[in-house]
Amino acid sequence: AQSVSQHNHHVILSEAASLELGCNYSYGGTVNLFWYVQYPGQHLQLLLKYFSGDPLVKGIKGFEAEFIKSKFSFNLRKPSVQWSDTAEYFCAVNAPSGGSYIPTFGRGTSLIVHP
Amino acid sequence: DTGVSQNPRHKITKRGQNVTFRCDPISEHNRLYWYRQTLGQGPEFLTYFQNEAQLEKSRLLSDRFSAERPKGSFSTLEIQRTEQGDSAMYLCASSSSTGVDEKLFFGSGTQLSVL
Numbered sequence: 033a034q035s036v037s038q039h040n041h042h043v044i045l046s047e048a049a050s051l052e053l054g055c056n057y058s059y060g061g062t063v064n065l066f067w068y069v070q071y072p073g074q075h076l077q078l079l080l081k082y083f084s085g086d087p088l089v090k091g092i093k094g095f096e097a098e099f100i101k102s103k104f105s106f107n108l109r110k111p112s113v114q115w116s117d118t119a120e121y122f123c124a125v126n127a128p129s130g131g132s133y134i135p136t137f138g139r140g141t142s143l144i145v146h147p
Numbered sequence: 148d149t150g151v152s153q154n155p156r157h158k159i160t161k162r163g164q165n166v167t168f169r170c171d172p173i174s175e176h177n178r179l180y181w182y183r184q185t186l187g188q189g190p191e192f193l194t195y196f197q198n199e200a201q202l203e204k205s206r207l208l209s210d211r212f213s214a215e216r217p218k219g220s221f222s223t224l225e226i227q228r229t230e231q232g233d234s235a236m237y238l239c240a241s242s243s244s245t246g247v248d249e250k251l252f253f254g255s256g257t258q259l260s261v262l
Contacts, residue, residue, distance in 0.1 A: 068251075075254060075256070078250050135251060136192065137182075137189035139189045140187075
């Protein structure tokens with residue numbers, strides 16, 4: 033079964049700092065990759081996704097992620113964070129599991145941005 | 148479109164009692180997922196339905212857990228003889244996809260506390 037590793041569990045930044053959150057997955061075949069975000073008191077929602085084509089994908093609120101197949105990675109980046117980016121960030125992978133595609137999540141990274 | 152709705156939002160129960168949670172997905176979505184999330188962890192897959200058919204179940208889903216989706220609309224997740232280890236946030240998500248374009252729409256979850 034595929035697995036997803038997020039190595040940064042807690043990140044604390046000041047506003048305007050740059051952000052990079054790591055995500056690695058274990059599946060060797062074709063994958064589809066996602067970052068979800070959960071703002072305080074809200075439900076999980078999609079930030080961005082990669083299916084094919086350009087490995088650099090852009091999402092909402094200035095976030096982007098780069099798929100590097102050789103490194104099995106899909107790191108999330110933002111050049112300049114804002115206080116409102118304080119949230120939990122989850123990397124997820126869709127890979128075949130039996131006859132289905134089951135979205136598998138990493139344990140998440142808690143980001144705190146100080147104003 | 149009112150999003151994915153879960154009820155109740157919170158449930159406190161005594162060990163050994165049975166509990167049932169309900170999820171109303173986005174109306175046109177044919178796929179429905181149940182996940183469990185504990186503190187400091189990402190969502191862990193429990194089971195999923197395509198229409199009314201339950202297609203996949205995780206090993207996490209012991210015999211005490213059962214899920215249904217009659218008529219392919221709302222779903223219920225029942226836990227019998229609850230244990231303290233069942234305390235978690237139970238998340239429901241739905242999707243309109245039939246392939247790898249598996250963007251999930253999450254509900255706000257049901258927080259279960261087993262005393």
